[in-house]
Every structure is written in C-alpha cells, then in structure tokens.
Amino acid sequence: ELKVEQNPLFLSMQEGKNYTIYCNYSTTSDRLYWYRQDPGKSLESLFVLLSNGAVKQEGRLMASLDTKARLSTLHITAAVHDLSATYFCAVDRRSGGSNYKLTFGKGTLLTVNP
Amino acid sequence: EAGVTQFPSHSVIEKGQTVTLRCDPISGHDNLYWYRRVMGKEIKFLLHFVKESKQDESGMPNNRFLAERTGGTYSTLKVQPAELEDSGVYFCASSQDTRPNTEAFFGQGTRLTVV
Numbered sequence: 001e002l003k004v005e006q007n008p009l010f011l012s013m014q015e016g017k018n019y020t021i022y023c024n025y026s027t028t029s030d031r032l033y034w035y036r037q038d039p040g041k042s043l044e045s046l047f048v049l050l051s052n053g054a055v056k057q058e059g060r061l062m063a064s065l066d067t068k069a070r071l072s073t074l075h076i077t078a079a080v081h082d083l084s085a086t087y088f089c090a091v092d093r094r095s096g097g098s099n100y101k102l103t104f105g106k107g108t109l110l111t112v113n114p
Numbered sequence: 115e116a117g118v119t120q121f122p123s124h125s126v127i128e129k130g131q132t133v134t135l136r137c138d139p140i141s142g143h144d145n146l147y148w149y150r151r152v153m154g155k156e157i158k159f160l161l162h163f164v165k166e167s168k169q170d171e172s173g174m175p176n177n178r179f180l181a182e183r184t185g186g187t188y189s190t191l192k193v194q195p196a197e198l199e200d201s202g203v204y205f206c207a208s209s210q211d212t213r214p215n216t217e218a219f220f221g222q223g224t225r226l227t228v229v
Contacts, residue, residue, distance in 0.1 A: 004156070035220075040123070042118065042205075042222040042223070044220075045217055048217055090157075101159045101162060101170060102157075102159065103156075103159070104158070107156075107157075
C-alpha cells in the first residue's frame with residue numbers, strides 16, 4: 001500500500017525566514033503534486049513534478065523531486081503572511097488499467113507570523 | 115470557465131439521517147473523483163467515475179455510501195444512514211483525461227458534520 005508522509009504537520013514561522021516541507025512516499029511513482037488549500041477553499045495545484053531531479057519554482061516556493069530517494073521538498077524562501085495555508089503533497093498511482101488515483105499526505109499547516 | 119463546484123458547502127445532520135452531496139465537474143471533464151478528509155487524517159480516495167461508469171470504487175468505506183453520476187455530468191454522493199465517523203470534508207475533483215495528459219481540479223469541498 002502506498003503511503004505518503006509529510007513533515008512537519010504544523011509549521012509556524014516568522015516572515016522573512018526560510019523553511020522546507022518534506023514529503024516521503026513508500027513505493028515507486030513518478031508523478032508528484034503539491035497543493036495549497038486556504039480555509040474553505042478548493043485545493044489549488046501548485047506544482048506537478050514529473051521526473052527525477054525535477055525542480056519548479058513559483059514566487060517564494062520551490063519544489064523538487066528525487067524519485068530514487070522517494071522524496072519531494074517544498075522550500076519556502078523569505079516567507080510572507082500570504083503563504084499561510086495548508087500544503088499537501090500527493091502521489092498518483094495506477095488503480096487499474098489506465099486509471100490513476102491520488103494518495104495524499106496529511107498536510108502541513110503553515111502559519112507565517114509578522 | 116467555472117471550476118468544480120460542490121453543494122452544499124456545509125451540512126450538519128444527526129446520526130441516522132441521510133445526506134446527499136453534489137458535485138458539478140468542469141464542463142467536458144469525463145473523469146470525476148470523490149475524496150474525503152477526516153479530521154486530522156489524510157485526504158483519501160473514495161471513487162472514480164469515467165463518464166457515468168464507476169471505474170474504481172475501492173475507497174468507498176461501506177455500503178452506506180452510494181455514488182451516482184447519471185448522464186455523465188454531475189455526481190451525487192449519498193450517505194444513508196450517516197454515522198458519527200462519516201464527519202469530514204468531502205472533495206470532488208475532475209479531469210479531462212487520466213494520465214498522462216492533465217491533472218485533476220478540485221472543488222472547495224463539503225464539510226459534513228454528523229452529530
């Protein structure tokens with residue numbers, strides 16, 4: 001059974017600081033997603049990482065994927081209050097035929113304090 | 115273009131009652147997924163429709179849950195009778211194709227509270 005573990009689950013940080021969220025998964029998969037969720041809102045796709053060594057950046061967020069280590073990281077640079085949200089990583093897995101389904105981590109609740 | 119929409123956004127019901135959740139996918143998306151997040155736990159897959167056909171319902175917790183997608187457009191998820199452990203946020207997602215083409219887009223979720 002595919003397991004996805006995120007850490008930390010809770011992260012309180014000051015504005016201007018850097019931090020990294022980690023996402024480990026247990027079996028082979030070559031497609032990893034990072035989502036952001038604001039309270040009461042939908043999951044917003046941040047990054048889709050398709051291959052080993054993939055690195056993507058958007059603003060103050062940068063995501064990377066190491067498929068050999070089964071590890072993805074989401075790095076936050078110089079955090080600002082607007083980044084406060086819950087961040088999920090998810091790995092997709094074939095569920096039969098050509099169908100795939102997502103397996104999520106528990107999410108990281110990020111709070112950025114002034 | 116409208117995104118994935120879910121109704122209602124919140125529902126509070128008593129144990130033993132019935133609740134029906136609705137999901138309207140993005141127009142033209144054949145694939146529709148239901149997921150659920152129980153408090154403090156992971157978001158877990160419930161089932162997957164391709165048009166009106168159930169492709170994978172391996173995540174459905176038990177036979178109190180019934181999902182339908184008549185006509186291949188919107189979908190409903192009925193819980194009958196509801197139990198306390200059914201409380202959580204139910205997410206719907208849709209995609210135009212399964213891999214490798216597109217990712218799934220999520221709705222805002224329905225927060226279900228069973229008291």
